[in-house]
Amino acid sequence: MDILETAFMQRALLAALLVGVTAPAIGIYLVQRRQALMGDGIGHVAMTGVGLGFLLSTSPIWMATLVSVAGAVTMELIRMYGKARGDIALAMLFYGGMAGGVLLVNVSDTGSTGDLGSYLFGSLSTVSDADLLAISLLAAFVLLVSVGLRRQLFAVSQDEEFARVTGLPVRALNLLIAVTAAVTVSVAMRVVGLLLVSALMVVPVVAAQQLTRSFRATFALAVGIGVTVSLAGTSTSYYQDVPPGATIVLMAIALFIALTVLATPLARRRARRAEAHGGAGSAAECPVGLPGARGPRDDVRV
Template structure:
């Protein structure tokens, strides 16, 4: 057993982190391919307001953060109707609203700034048994629903208009997708912190897209890279005494750079082979 796993708090942090990685990679694939990367960042700021409200009211912050992200996800989806031609405006409106609310709550509760740091940047020590249970339940729910609805969500990701013409309940699927994203953001913030949530949604997926040949392969590789980033990042955070959110994200960035570097020689070989084929014929 590695040294850092000899501590109970590290075991809890790793368990929560691996669960979070599976949920983030699963939802992140759909988020990236639907070009909704800003949605994760927006819901992370909504979660910040929810966490601040929870600490201020003396309520379990993860639950208030979850309630906030789910409400924010539904609000984004609801605003897509009046802003149909400018869909990104719905996300921008919720982002601005949540930031304003978070600033006000932070000003009201000046005494809990220290408690909030763990949610902003992630924390190893503060991940308790209740956090692991909450993360496990939400992860099973998110991954389970995404697996059951994999094919409809896949068609929705490819072409929303075609999915609607095929008879799929596009509106319902969009609401479910928004709720899945909100739940994922809520569980992810406990490990990497609110400010870096969108990174764990996007970076493992970006890495997998450099290597994968199919949608399902991209899904599996995204989960693999996310799990690896969490494991290496948590170990680095423990040994270097750094915030886990930063080390996890930097590990994910390193994976992406390595994948890009590894793909270039392969692309050159494939291009050269394609150029030689007509000459040989």
Template sequence: MTELLSYDFMQRALLAAVLVGLVAPLVGVFLVQRRLSLIGDGMGHVALAGVAVGLLTNVAPVWTALVAAVLAAVAIELIRASGRTQGDVALAVIFYGGIAAGVVIISKSSQGTPANLTAYLFGAITTVKASDLWVFAVLAVLVILTTWLLRPRLFAVASDEEYARAMGMPVLALNIALAVLTAVTVVVSMRIVGLLLISALMIVPVAAAQLLGSSFRATMRWAVVIGLVCSVGGVVVSYEADTPSGGTIVVLAILVFVAASAGRAVVTRVRAKQHERAETHAHEHGPECGHPAVSHHGHVDYLHDGHRHAPHEGHYDEHDGSHATAGEPPHEAGTPAQEKAGQP
């Protein structure tokens, strides 16, 4: 690791990976909520056209890519809002038009070599320049601050657009803001993850986080953590294994998703077995059964063999003991309803 950090290009790559790992899932969580998981692909293909224009005109590709992606983002939302064309059709037109224009324009550029094109499409850690890193840092901070300030409104629109409109929220403006945030995220990520793979880093960590978090806020936190681990870890692994950074990062994210899915399946099976064991529990709990009773969300749980059994409609549910409040005293004398609930 010390040797890795001794190289200037790796220091820049790791810093860029931190920025990507933060902003991509942060924006992606709202795209998943709105079922627009593929919009990042459309932005990436249009950004390729912007990169091609930059290479052809000798302008910094990051700026031309940013302009192209932002214009495409605004166009998509305006077309969707007009109702004349469905959102998926508009996305498809921009998707294919962007990549076609990019390929044609880049073929006319003296810098449009296959190596340069691959670096932008799939990411390459050696292409991150100091000047680009400063631009990425400024853009990433703007994305983080804007997302944090607008998160309640973005969540409201993503959850129920009609309700948000009825509440007087500027739905179109918020949709355009989210689309622009997506475009900026694509540009920030293109040197590390690549234009063709950035959508995966925006979506896959969120999908894994949904398996781990029990609320939208928890999902957002898990998504950012997973994004950071995968982006930084992917850069390190790509350096050691001499593989493209973008593909390596996405592979790690998919492995995390698979692990989260497997873990969720195991937990679900264990809880199902615990529930079945509680239902077939031979001992009948009640106020006089001798086992400590604990109040829990309006009913009574009985502590038995390290488990908490709750009488429920002729059978017993087993509750996780972690739900109990630490130091909560046994329930000595409950209300009549609780005493009745304790009867078999």
């Protein structure tokens, strides 16, 4: 295949694979917590990190990671402690992050608005070996957290009060979700772009929810959808000369629509079957792995 003969496409496809796995892996917890747009806000803040990277002649990915982690922690603290004016503080953070990134790139000697565009919307040809190494290390962290702590993260995302009663460190886990989401933004920005990464966190998850009923099945299918659209979108971008980020997101949305259409008759069939059995059902065991604990439910529908 000629697409694998060029070094830049090999790097781009590997980066797309990592993005396709990591974005839905953390996105499932954001959807469960009704924070689907959190990735979008972090993407705005990460723009300042990209600008600092150009200004200081350092890696924009690592600098964006540091700034986006700080921004995500600030967002989570505002969510925890912010009162009536918390939404205004978040808006200031988002707008300031975007404006700061544009300004810093323009005053730097090494960057330009064209360079910033590759981070905003993704670019295949600009994924370097150093970028790929950074993406791989960051992706390993995301998977370690999202898979290794899936029971705890599910519990705190499903019901914070229930998780607190069972003895889980709710505040620390909330901050960990925010930090992991920030790292995921840095992983995905070279392929999907900062302005579109939130879609890849959310759309594969809600698409998977159309067919699945358990957390484990939703997680697996969402990651599968993420990988599929990321690789397909990257390949289409190479052959058709279209932006990779936009192509990946539109493919994910198209797949969501197709699965929604497919799931409609299945949902009606389940409803008729439930009515035929008198509507009886058994409570599902919560997968948090806590002795004697029964969770609110074993699915991720919100």
